[in-house]
Amino acid sequence: MKKLVTLFAAFTIFSSSSFAQQALSGGSDLTSPEIKADRTVTFRLKAPGAKEVKLSGDWMPAQGWTPGTELMAKDKDGVWSLTSTPITSDLHSYSFLVDGLRITDPNNVYLIRDVASVTNVFIVPGGKADLYTVNAVPHGTVSRRWYSSPGNNLTRRITIYTPPGYESSKQDYPVLYLLHGMGGDEEAWAALGRATQILDNLIAQGKAKPMIVVMPNGNVAQEAAPGESTEGLYKPTMQLPHTMDGTMEQTFPDILKFIESNYRTAKGKENRAIAGLSMGGYHSLHISRFYPNTFAWVGLFSPAVMASDKVSSPVYANFDESLKKQSANGYKLYWIGIGKTDFLYKAVSDYRSKLDQIGMKYTYRESEGGHSWTNWRDYLSEFLPMLFK
Amino acid sequence: MKKLVTLFAAFTIFSSSSFAQQALSGGSDLTSPEIKADRTVTFRLKAPGAKEVKLSGDWMPAQGWTPGTELMAKDKDGVWSLTSTPITSDLHSYSFLVDGLRITDPNNVYLIRDVASVTNVFIVPGGKADLYTVNAVPHGTVSRRWYSSPGNNLTRRITIYTPPGYESSKQDYPVLYLLHGMGGDEEAWAALGRATQILDNLIAQGKAKPMIVVMPNGNVAQEAAPGESTEGLYKPTMQLPHTMDGTMEQTFPDILKFIESNYRTAKGKENRAIAGLSMGGYHSLHISRFYPNTFAWVGLFSPAVMASDKVSSPVYANFDESLKKQSANGYKLYWIGIGKTDFLYKAVSDYRSKLDQIGMKYTYRESEGGHSWTNWRDYLSEFLPMLFK
Numbered sequence: 001m002k003k004l005v006t007l008f009a010a011f012t013i014f015s016s017s018s019f020a021q022q023a024l025s026g027g028s029d030l031t032s033p034e035i036k037a038d039r040t041v042t043f044r045l046k047a048p049g050a051k052e053v054k055l056s057g058d059w060m061p062a063q064g065w066t067p068g069t070e071l072m073a074k075d076k077d078g079v080w081s082l083t084s085t086p087i088t089s090d091l092h093s094y095s096f097l098v099d100g101l102r103i104t105d106p107n108n109v110y111l112i113r114d115v116a117s118v119t120n121v122f123i124v125p126g127g128k129a130d131l132y133t134v135n136a137v138p139h140g141t142v143s144r145r146w147y148s149s150p151g152n153n154l155t156r157r158i159t160i161y162t163p164p165g166y167e168s169s170k171q172d173y174p175v176l177y178l179l180h181g182m183g184g185d186e187e188a189w190a191a192l193g194r195a196t197q198i199l200d201n202l203i204a205q206g207k208a209k210p211m212i213v214v215m216p217n218g219n220v221a222q223e224a225a226p227g228e229s230t231e232g233l234y235k236p237t238m239q240l241p242h243t244m245d246g247t248m249e250q251t252f253p254d255i256l257k258f259i260e261s262n263y264r265t266a267k268g269k270e271n272r273a274i275a276g277l278s279m280g281g282y283h284s285l286h287i288s289r290f291y292p293n294t295f296a297w298v299g300l301f302s303p304a305v306m307a308s309d310k311v312s313s314p315v316y317a318n319f320d321e322s323l324k325k326q327s328a329n330g331y332k333l334y335w336i337g338i339g340k341t342d343f344l345y346k347a348v349s350d351y352r353s354k355l356d357q358i359g360m361k362y363t364y365r366e367s368e369g370g371h372s373w374t375n376w377r378d379y380l381s382e383f384l385p386m387l388f389k
Numbered sequence: 390m391k392k393l394v395t396l397f398a399a400f401t402i403f404s405s406s407s408f409a410q411q412a413l414s415g416g417s418d419l420t421s422p423e424i425k426a427d428r429t430v431t432f433r434l435k436a437p438g439a440k441e442v443k444l445s446g447d448w449m450p451a452q453g454w455t456p457g458t459e460l461m462a463k464d465k466d467g468v469w470s471l472t473s474t475p476i477t478s479d480l481h482s483y484s485f486l487v488d489g490l491r492i493t494d495p496n497n498v499y500l501i502r503d504v505a506s507v508t509n510v511f512i513v514p515g516g517k518a519d520l521y522t523v524n525a526v527p528h529g530t531v532s533r534r535w536y537s538s539p540g541n542n543l544t545r546r547i548t549i550y551t552p553p554g555y556e557s558s559k560q561d562y563p564v565l566y567l568l569h570g571m572g573g574d575e576e577a578w579a580a581l582g583r584a585t586q587i588l589d590n591l592i593a594q595g596k597a598k599p600m601i602v603v604m605p606n607g608n609v610a611q612e613a614a615p616g617e618s619t620e621g622l623y624k625p626t627m628q629l630p631h632t633m634d635g636t637m638e639q640t641f642p643d644i645l646k647f648i649e650s651n652y653r654t655a656k657g658k659e660n661r662a663i664a665g666l667s668m669g670g671y672h673s674l675h676i677s678r679f680y681p682n683t684f685a686w687v688g689l690f691s692p693a694v695m696a697s698d699k700v701s702s703p704v705y706a707n708f709d710e711s712l713k714k715q716s717a718n719g720y721k722l723y724w725i726g727i728g729k730t731d732f733l734y735k736a737v738s739d740y741r742s743k744l745d746q747i748g749m750k751y752t753y754r755e756s757e758g759g760h761s762w763t764n765w766r767d768y769l770s771e772f773l774p775m776l777f778k
C-alpha cells in the first residue's frame with residue numbers, strides 16, 4: 001500500500017508540472033488578454049527575439065478590410081504589452097504581428113475559425129455581450145446530427161439547438177431555421193454567432209419563447225464543416241460550388257422533413273421562422289418566397305438579394321410574382337437588418353423599393369457598421385424576441 | 390433588376406477576395422502541412438523576418454516531456470520549409486518555434502486544446518488513423534447536454550454519443566461511460582481521443598456493437614469545459630479541486646441516473662461499461678469497485694491507481710474487500726492497458742500483483758510508448774470491439 005501511495009504522490013507532482021498529456025506546450029505564465037472592469041484590455045506576448053510586435057484587433061479603425069494595428073512595447077524581460085482604451089461590450093477578435101508574421105496569442109486558448117483564418121477571441125462583459133456569455137441559467141442541448149438529403153445525394157451534418165426542458169416535456173415547439181453566410185457552415189452561428197448562449201439567455205429572461213433552432217450547412221456541395229467530413233483536414237476556401245444557384249432552396253425540404261419527423265415541432269407556418277446572414281439572408285429570402293406559405297417569420301440580416309443573371313434556376317424565376325403570392329398568403333414578420341456602411345446597403349435599399357412597390361410589408365432596422373458578426377449577433381438578439389408571439 | 394444583378398456581381402467579387410467576414414486573416418496561400426502518399430509531410434511557414442524557425446512535432450524523439458525540434462530551411466521568398474521522414478499513421482500534433490517563440494501554423498485551421506496549450510493537428514492515413522477519420526459510414530449523433538448533479542450542487546455539461554440508428558429505432562442500447570484524464574474535460578475524448586470517429590467506424594465495420602457513449606466531466610468542481618461555463622473565457626489549469634478525493638465516485642450516480650432516465654438504455658450490469666485514461670482510469674477503477682455490481686466491463690487505460698494517503702473518503706476505505714466483492718459478483722472484462730515507458734508502469738504492475746493475490750481476473754495489454762493519446766486511442770480502438778458480446 002505504501003508503495004502505491006508513493007507512486008500516487010509522483011503522479012500528483014508530475015501532474016502539477018508543465019505536463020499536458022501529449023500536446024506540445026505553447027503557453028507561458030502570462031495572462032493575455034486581461035480584461036479590466038473599466039473595459040480596457042491588456043495584451044501580452046513574450047517574444048524577446050522579436051524586433052517589432054503589433055496588436056491587430058477588430059475594434060481598431062480598419063483600412064477597408066485590413067484591420068488596424070497598434071505597436072506594442074517591450075519590457076526588459078522581452079514581454080511585449082499594450083493596454084487598450086475601453087473597448088465596447090462584445091465578442092472581439094485579435095491577433096499579433098511579430099516582425100510581420102501574424103500569429104495567435106499563445107496565452108489565450110479561445111479561438112474561432114472563420115473560413116481559413118483562426119483568431120483569438122475574448123468577451124468584454126457589462127453590455128450586450130452579457131447575452132453572449134454562459135450564465136447561470138438553464139441550458140439547451142446542442143446536437144450535431146446527420147440527415148439524409150436525397151436532393152443533394154448526400155448525408156449532411158446539421159447543428160440543432162433544443163431549448164431547456166425540451167427532453168422532459170411533451171410539448172411541441174416552434175422552429176427557427178438559422179442560416180450562415182458565405183464561407184460559413186453548420187458551426188458558424190454557434191461559434192461566431194454565440195447563438196446558443198443568446199438563446200439560453202433570452203429564454204431565461206422570458207424575452208424569447210422556447211424554440212428549436214436548426215443550423216444547417218448552406219454549402220450544398222459539402223457534407224459538413226471542414227474537418228468534419230470525408231474530405232478530411234483540408235484547407236477551407238471561401239467559395240464553394242452551388243451555394244447560390246438555387247440548389248440550397250430546392251433541397252431545403254430535405255431539412256424541413258428531417259426536423260419535422262424527428263422533433264416535436266409545432267405545426268403550421270406560424271410556428272416556422274427562417275433567418276440568415278448575408279448568403280444566408282439570400283437563402284432565407286428565396287426559400288421563404290419559393291415556398292410562399294411555409295414561414296410566417298422571416299429575418300434577412302445584411303442579405304445578399306438577387307441571383308446572378310447567369311444562374312437559371314426555377315427558384316429565381318417569377319421573382320415578383322412569388323413575392324406577391326408570399327405577401328398575399330400573409331405572414332407575421334418580414335424583418336430586414338443592414339448596416340449603414342455595408343457593401344450590400346444599396347442592394348438592400350433597392351430591394352426595399354421593390355417591396356414598397358409590391359406593397360409587401362416589412363420591418364426595417366438600420367444599424368451602424370457594416371457586414372460584420374457584431375451586427376449579426378445584434379440582429380439575432382433583436383429578432384428572437386419577436387418570434388412566435 | 391439590372392441594378393440588383395450588378396450588385397450581386399459585386400458581392401461575388403468581394404466574396405472571392407480575401408474577405409473572411411469579420412475575422413482577421415491569419416493565413417497565406419501556402420499549404421501546410423502537406424501529407425504525401427509516402428507518409429512524408431512537408432511543413433511551410435512564411436516568415437521573411439525570422440532568423441531561425443524550428444518545427445516541433447510529437448513524432449520526433451523527445452527529451453523527457455520536451456518535444457524534439459528540427460531546423461527548417463528558408464528559401465529566397467522567406468518561406469521556411471521542412472519535409473519529414475515518413476511518419477506513422479496517427480493523429481499528430483506540432484508547432485513552430487520562430488526565434489524561440491512557439492506558435493501555431495497559420496495555414497492549418499485544425500487545432501486542439503489540451504489544458505492551456507493549443508496545437509495544430511494532422512492525420513496521417515493509411516494505417517490505424519483510418520479509424521480516426523470521418524469516413525463514408527453512418528454517423529452517430531453527438532450532443533452536449535446539461536444534467537443536474539445534486540451531489541455537486543451543480544448543473545454540469547456532458548457529451549453524449551448515440552449510435553447511428555438510435556433515433557429511428559425503438560431498441561435499448563448498452564452504455565459505455567468514458568472518462569478523461571487530469572486536465573481534460575467532457576470534450577477530451579471527442580477532440581484528442583477521436584472517440585466519435587472510432588465509434589462510427591468500428592460500428593460500421595461490424596466490429597463494435599452500437600452503443601451509447603457518455604463522456605462526462607470528471608472535474609467535479611467544474612460545471613463544464615473551459616469556455617463553456619459561467620467562469621467565462623479563463624486560462625485553464627491542470628489541477629482542480631476534488632478531482633481525486635472521492636467526490637467524482639460519490640456523485641457518479643447523478644450521471645447514471647440522468648442517462649438511464651433520458652436514454653433508451655439496456656438494463657443490468659452486462660449492458661454497462663466504464664473506462665478511462667489516467668485519472669479517468671483511476672475513476673473507473675474506483676467507481677466500478679465502489680459500486681461493485683454495476684459494471685460488467687471495465688477498462689483502465691494507463692490508470693492512476695491509488696488515492697493519496699491524505700485523502701479520507703469512504704470511497705477508498707476497504708479497498709481489498711471491495712475488490713474481492715467486485716470479483717465475487719462477477720464481470721465480463723477487466724481490461725488494463727499501459728505503455729512500457731509510462732511513469733505509471735510500476736504502479737500498474739503493483740496493482741496487478743494485488744489483483745493476482747486476490748485472484749481477480751483481468752486482461753493485460755502492454756504497449757510501446759508512454760502516457761500518451763497515441764496509446765489511449767489505440768486502447769479505445771481495441772477495447773470497444775470486446776464490449777457487450
